[in-house]
Amino acid sequence: MSLMVAGVDIGSLCTKTVILSAERKILSFNILRSGAVYRGAAESSLNEALKTLGFNIKDLKYVVSTGYGRARVPFADAEVTEITCHARGANYFFPEVRTVIDIGGQDSKVIRVNETGQAVRFVMNDKCAAGTGRFLEVMAGALGVDLEEMSEIALYAHEDIEVSSTCTVFAESEIISLLAGGYEKREIAAAIYKAIARRITGLTGQIGLVEKVAMTGGVAKSGGVVRALEKKLGVALLIPPEPQIVGACGAALIAREKALP
Amino acid sequence: MEYKLNRLKTTSLIGPMVDKHWEGLRLAKQKGEKVAWCSGPLFIFPYAMNMKCHFMAGYAAYCGGRNQADRLLEIAEDDGDLPDTCSYHRLHMGMAAAVEKGIPVKEEVILPIPDLMISGRLCPEMSHYAEGLYRKMGIRVVGVDAAPPHREEDMLPMERFFERQIKENLIPALEEVCGRPFDYDRMSEILAVLKKTAELRNECWEYFKKTPSPWTLWDYGVSIAPVFYLMGNPETIPYYEKLKAELAERAEQNVGAVEPEKYRLYWDGWLPWGFLGKFIRKMAPFGAVPLVGRYPWEFFPHPERIEPYPDPVRTFVKQVYSDGGLARANLPALALPEICKWIETYSIDGLIMFSSKTCRMWNMGHPDTIDEIERRYGIPGVVIEADMVDSRMLSEAQIDTRLSALFEMIETRKKARKR
């Protein structure tokens, strides 16, 4: 192996690692639920990813960290924000993408990307929980289903109802009262997705929606959110095979640029 | 609890009148008529010039009532507006964006791009909206500053200032846009109709004193247009005549709007235009009826003092300030004595302070007002945090809890008083 670099994305829920070759090929990746200690999580995730290749940290030429825990990764050579990394990563999977929607655990972002994968503008929602992974989890909890199930049942919603509140606390109690009011879980699930989609559409409005549009981050795995968002935005979303590692992949790409300019 | 909501027959006549108004506006351009958009109580001036005129809060209420507000708010956000901004402001930005960019919206809420924007700065946001539209579309603006006073002694200087701006800025601008002198006679005619309508309305107000009350604040809320942006329309007189007759009949037969009537409520702030049905269905099962509120009472509460001739501008200016409700309703300091009066006049049992998250005109001072009323009358109150048209700011669970809390408090007080 001539040259190997890594990107580590330490999010609030999961830590992701991508190992990249000099030819910009993904050699391996790993996804790990982050504990309270970012440092340990970053190291474990990186080691896991390297193990499958039979290498260790010393063999890496350059490591870039990103995500909320990016500043607390002692072995990283540089730290770059997830905005830049998601832009770069999305460009890697889909060079024609100009807008990236990333819904993470604690926040959501919409990023305008140019043809070289550079972020040119972005908006971020970090004030309101709706439109985040956490919101989705809390809502699934209130419905008493898991995330996959929730996405599944929403497909069968017949009636159009609204969860109007975008505040997690409000929305949770609203869901409980909808359940008490005899509404089916499937309708409520669909309403939750709609609420998220509306919140995200509000964000895209601030920088404008330019096609093509990719969605990254763990929430992109939720069919329910993707369907609701596509409907609301009126565009098809491009979703990488493993949307959760896009940030780490972007970090690895930057590491690759730094190591081999 | 078994309850009955007795709907009035007359109020169903409002829909067509209001529709006609907005339709007239929509079609004005095709007919070669001039159009104005207006905030604050100034639309009477373009009306006098035979212009079609929109009115900011009236339009927002109309969109709310037609369930179109959410759609317009969404368009505004897609165009970059932030949700903390006044929802009436956002709604208008959404409308403008829709017209400008050809974004599909329901035809009934479409407004034509105006020839003139009148910024009546009763609330600074009303100015921001005109400024924003000017920046967006370059439409001519004329501004009239119209601050609500904090103290009675500030009333007259402000009234004079208001009058001067109308005479020196607004009227000349209208004359220029229309290319002819201002029509004072037409303004007098409008005021004469308004006087008659508002006098009838005052007679209807009398029925709020009855227990059970034959109508609710909601019924009056949907009947505001005739004493505001429908002013001058001759149909407004028979409307209130019919309404009065229906109320008289109900009173005679002792029929209440909500039966049984248990709690008589004061409602502060905006009426929840997008959610009137939702709220009444939450209150009626408890026998709770909203009867009086400072917003719906601000519209020409003293029509007997309107003197359409010889100086319509003078009498109008006085109606807004020293003779009126508008200047007294908008700030808590001057509204407080009015609220006290209503509590006595209409035998109120409790207060609901409707605190609109994005309207800082009507969300400040609520807790202190409750304290003061509680101290003077031993009447409880609650604050409900929501919005008049933005459904995302409404939490059903919060509303239910606060309403139940209010009714429990009223019960406890009543029991304590009996003992």
Added chain:
Amino acid sequence: MERILKKFFELTANPYGSLAEWKEKNKKKVIGCYPMQLPEEIIHAAGMLPVIIWRSNEPVTMGHAHIAPFNCGLTRSFVDDAVKGKLSFLDGVVFYRMCLQAQSLPFIIERNACPSYMEYLYLPALYPGASIRDYLIEEFERLKKSLEEFGGQEITVQSLNRSISVYNRNRRLLAEVYALRREKPGLIKGREMQAIVNSSMLMPKEEHNRLLEELIPELKKRSPADQKVRVVIYGGLCQTVQPEVLDLIESLGMVIVDDDMYVGSRYFANEVEASEKPVESLANRYLKKLPPCPTKGDWETDWTDYVIEIVKRNKAQGVITMLVKFCPPHLCYYPDLKRKFAEHGIPEVLIELEHEVISLEQTRTRLQSFIEIIGGV
């Protein structure tokens, strides 16, 4: 130099103690002014100390029993301080109608702080027409008269002109500090600059002038930090930015070359001309359209153009929007600002200033992404 800056930091971090002490020593009245446009000179000429109302360092607690959380930080914090009795040293408060928050606030303050003097001005929008100017002068005259009554001291043409010249001197000195920074960005840290302007709002101008006269030559001796990415900050209506946010900007490799902030260049913009009719001169200052203030109702002067001009003049590479959370005048304007910055190819990032800051992590991510966009990675 460090001594003076330390004094400024101490005063701005805790104005309550310093002001109460000053009052005790000088036996003068202290009058709180709601930002941003009141003619402090009139209060000064009445023999009292005008201070600009500030935001406390504490999260709002008891105040929320009187004001809803969806109002701007300054307003909520002021109510909170009033309810907690922290403002008892204020002899009076002057408000004016600049935004909705300020419009209903006197009702709450009157009931909960009970200052012995309270005045409320209805300063008009900058709409065209002579009536605006006449009314404005009427309002300033009304303030003058009521202060004369309250203080028992006549405000003469001479005394008012004297006050005006003290204030003008302060404006000139502050402008000098700004010129220094423009010339050598990095010479004065963001938090220092803010404290320099903020302290002017909280102490007698005569004393501030003396301190600035001492400080300026010392500042000139400093050597600026390395050249970094040049940015302009704008907005921040009525209130200060958490110093940590300013530090963050610098620690990420940016340097603030200039600003269009209230606790910044807006405060000392436009001198008042000395004249036989000083009240009219004060009115003339209010009527100036630049710097554009979104609370003034002037639809013709474009704020964005003004900020862009500052960016260009300073060869800045980006703009940071300091948007006070729940501040309607800025909120209503923001979509147009944002759009126009983009049209001009000026990178911009939004920082929402909240009163209660729980964590700066997200602000860091925004700012770091911003510099990655400008400077690459």
